[in-house]
Amino acid sequence: MSKIIRTAAKEPFKPEPDDDLIICRCEEVTKGEIRRAVHGGFRTTNEVKRWLRCGMGLCQGQTCQRNFQNIIAKEAGISVKDLGMISGRSPARPVMIDVFANEVIDAEKDPEGK
Amino acid sequence: MACATAYNLAKRGMKDIIVLEKKEIGNGGSNRNAGGVRQSARDVRELPLAMYAVSRIWPHLGEELETDVEYVQRGNLRLGKTEAHKKILEAHTAKSTKVGLDVRMIDGEEAREICPYMSEEVTSASWCPTDGHANPLKTTLGYYRMALRLGVTFITGVTVTGIRKAHGKARIVQTDDGDYEGEKILLCAGWESRKIADTAGIELPIIPERNEVLVTEMEPEMFPVMLGTADSDFYGHQSKHGSFVMGGNSGIQQYYSMPDGAHHPTGPLTAPKISRGIISYFPVLKNAKIVRSWAGYYDVCADKVPVIDQIPEVPGLYIAAGFSGHGFGISPAVALAMSELILDGSSHTIDISPLTYDRFRAKG
Numbered sequence: 001m002s003k004i005i006r007t008a009a010k011e012p013f014k015p016e017p018d019d020d021l022i023i024c025r026c027e028e029v030t031k032g033e034i035r036r037a038v039h040g041g042f043r044t045t046n047e048v049k050r051w052l053r054c055g056m057g058l059c060q061g062q063t064c065q066r067n068f069q070n071i072i073a074k075e076a077g078i079s080v081k082d083l084g085m086i087s088g089r090s091p092a093r094p095v096m097i098d099v100f101a102n103e104v105i106d107a108e109k110d111p112e113g114k
Numbered sequence: 115m116a117c118a119t120a121y122n123l124a125k126r127g128m129k130d131i132i133v134l135e136k137k138e139i140g141n142g143g144s145n146r147n148a149g150g151v152r153q154s155a156r157d158v159r160e161l162p163l164a165m166y167a168v169s170r171i172w173p174h175l176g177e178e179l180e181t182d183v184e185y186v187q188r189g190n191l192r193l194g195k196t197e198a199h200k201k202i203l204e205a206h207t208a209k210s211t212k213v214g215l216d217v218r219m220i221d222g223e224e225a226r227e228i229c230p231y232m233s234e235e236v237t238s239a240s241w242c243p244t245d246g247h248a249n250p251l252k253t254t255l256g257y258y259r260m261a262l263r264l265g266v267t268f269i270t271g272v273t274v275t276g277i278r279k280a281h282g283k284a285r286i287v288q289t290d291d292g293d294y295e296g297e298k299i300l301l302c303a304g305w306e307s308r309k310i311a312d313t314a315g316i317e318l319p320i321i322p323e324r325n326e327v328l329v330t331e332m333e334p335e336m337f338p339v340m341l342g343t344a345d346s347d348f349y350g351h352q353s354k355h356g357s358f359v360m361g362g363n364s365g366i367q368q369y370y371s372m373p374d375g376a377h378h379p380t381g382p383l384t385a386p387k388i389s390r391g392i393i394s395y396f397p398v399l400k401n402a403k404i405v406r407s408w409a410g411y412y413d414v415c416a417d418k419v420p421v422i423d424q425i426p427e428v429p430g431l432y433i434a435a436g437f438s439g440h441g442f443g444i445s446p447a448v449a450l451a452m453s454e455l456i457l458d459g460s461s462h463t464i465d466i467s468p469l470t471y472d473r474f475r476a477k478g
Contacts (some may be wrong), residue, residue, distance in 0.1 A: 001137055003271040003291055006264045041262040042140045042255070043270075050145065050251040053355070056425060058331070084138070089193035090380050094331060098400040101389035103382060 002082055013039045015036055023071065024064040026057020034068050038075040045069055045083045058094065061086040115144060115302040115441065117257035118449035124264035124459055127282055131266045132296070134289060136375070142304050144254045144442050146352045146410025148327050148361035150340055151443040152190050154217045154242035155206040157419045159468035160444060161213055166464045168244055169449035173444055175248075181256030183248050184354045188338035190245030191225055193236050193395055199344035200238040206288050207240045209400055217242040229337045231398045240386045247340045247351040250442050255447075257433070274303065276313030277431065284314060284430035287377075300432040305413035306375050307435035311325035314428050318415035319474055320436045325361055326384040328407040330399070332356035347391030360401060362388035378409045397447075412439040418473055422448060422454050423471040433471055 019032025029052045042048045045055075045065070054068050055061030067087055073080045091100070117131050117140075123131055130217040135141070151172055153164040168187070176183045194200050205217060209219045211410050217240055225239040226232055262268065269291075277299060278286040305322035312318075333356055342349040350360030367381040385407045393400050415421065415436030425431040434452050441448070451461040 001271045006262060006268040006270065008265065041268075042139070043324065044260075046141075047139055047255065050140050051255050056406075058405065074360045081313060087378075087408070089408060090385070091407070094403035094405050096391055096400065097330070097389045097404060099400050100398075101386055101393055102326075102403055103386040 001044065001084055004045065006041055008041070009039050023068050024052075024054035024057065024061075024100040026059050026063075027055075029054040029064075029068070031071055034071045035075050038072055043072070043078075043083075044077055045072065045086055048072055049086055055086045060089065115437075115445055115448060115452075116300070117144075117254055117261055118445050119300060119302070119434070119452045120266045121257045121264065122259055122449045122453035123260040123456060124266050126453060128457065129265070130260075130345075131386075132294065133261075133266060133268045134272050134274055134294065135268065135270045138270050139258045139268065140251060140254045143410050143412065143437065143439075144445055145250050146327065146408060147250050147439070147442045148359050149250050149353070150245075150342075150349060150351075151187075151248050151342060152242070152245045152342075153187065153215050154190050154210055154240055154245055155203075155342070156193055156210070156440060158209055158213050160419045160440060161210070161215065161445040162465045163444040163451065163478075164440075165215065167444050170400045171446040171450070172246070173247065176256075177254070179253075179256035179260050181252055181259070181409060182354075183253045183256055184329060184336050185245035185246060185248040186354075187244060188341040189228065190342065191229060191245040192240045192342045192344060193225065193232065194238040194344040195235045196237070200355065202344040203238060203240045206399075210242075215242065216244060217379060229339050229341075231336055231396055233395055235395055236395065242371075245340055246441075248438065248469065249353065252462075253442075253445075269289055272431075274310055277301070277310060277428075279314070279370040279428060283427065284425075284428045288313075296430075298430050298432065300434065300452065300456065302434040304435065304437075305411050307375070307413065307433065313450075314425075314431060315426060316425055316431070316433070316471065318421060318433070318471070320421075321415050322368070322373045323363065323412040323414045324373065324381075324384075324409055325363045325412055325439065326367075326380050326388065326407055326409045327361040328361060328385050328388055328404050329360075330358040330402040330458075331405055333358065333399075341395075343391065344397060346392065348388045357405070358457075360388055360392055362391060373411055378411070380407050380409045384409075412437070413441075420448070420469055421471045422451060422455075422466050422469045425471060
């Protein structure tokens with residue numbers, strides 16, 4: 001991650017007409033909320049995610065990450081490649097606690113590994 | 115710790131505060147934990163911090179930071195199933211009540227009245243009604259946003275490599291981006307504080323210990339309490355969002371990969387172990403789906419409580435590290451104590467006298 005110097009925004013936040021557009025569908029985060037987060041000082045993909053929950057829902061950012069990165073980059077005046085990506089997280093798709101709890105298949109009790 | 119202390123210092127009017135961070139804001143333990151704001155079963159040496167934070171800071175912190183920190187003060191249940199568990203809980207409870215904390219032992223029935231969803235196997239619990247939980251992400255980032263607004267400068271993407279003295283005082287912070295100078299330097303870099311302190315000739319007995327947290331899908335609102343167990347099988351709560359946030363440690367995973375300070379890998383053993391812990395106390399959650407998990411490092415101090423102190427051998431150097439997994443809940447109070455140490459020369463609101471950097475002695 002490259003060096004970023006962060007100070008408070010000098011200008012007040014400027015609303016835009018399409019600020020109520022939903023960008024993250026799982027967590028219902030709007031363009032305006034993302035723009036406001038950048039104005040408030042959040043500058044990386046993970047920071048905006050942690051602050052607003054965009055990318056934390058069922059799709060884990062697979063749908064919205066590019067879209068909200070573009071908004072951050074435009075708002076902060078930096079390149080998308082300097083924002084970093086959402087950290088990849090296990091499991092790749094939702095898994096029941098019951099299944100997760102059973103990571104070792106007991107060969108004696110369950111010879112076919114069901 | 116850095117965001118909260120910078121905020122406290124700026125609030126008191128201190129100018130020219132710079133926070134240096136290796137990666138990005140909220141990459142450390144204060145963001146990666148499961149959100150406990152707990153006083154029960156804490157070491158009595160850090161209880162003054164925990165009790166002050168709970169009674170005097172957490173209730174209005176959201177308002178102060180203009181951020182919904184999702185603070186919920188609906189108590190903490192620490193659960194037990196066996197006689198041995200009960201003995202552990204009783205010992206914690208006895209120590210805490212002696213210093214004035216409202217915590218008591220209850221039986222399985224009473225515990226199930228407080229939280230009806232738990233297993234019939236639970237036979238005892240310690241109950242502290244003033245404990246609770248909050249959202250670590252919103253809290254830490256909320257402190258950051260407010261500190262920024264009060265004039266603090268944050269520089270991220272810069273790795274601190276050492277601290278150098280000039281004319282007998284801590285003065286220069288060496289980084290991969292060159293030197294930064296300051297009259298007062300606070301070191302609060304989690305487990306990595308140790309190698310930085312080392313460059314100033316100060317040894318901190320702190321080692322990293324990997325813990326992991328898992329999060330479920332949104333579930334209907336079930337219980338507002340913070341949960342833990344006598345054996346520390348897991349700990350966690352249901353968040354405002356509806357997901358369960360549960361953390362734990364497999365006791366073995368951390369020995370398989372050395373932390374490099376840049377990555378926080380999860381391993382194959384920990385989340386399954388946390389899952390087994392959850393099911394054994396809350397069978398009702400067995401079909402809840404885990405959507406993600408992550409890891410973080412405790413900065414475990416030799417005696418499991420932090421170092422919060424100024425260093426007389428290196429005037430101008432202050433250290434807050436070694437929180438041993440207890441940092442998040444007490445962080446608002448630590449930040450207040452540290453800001454007083456830095457500005458007034460002593461922590462006059464909260465007693466931190468047992469948390470000195472030079473308290474460590476050989477056994478026997």
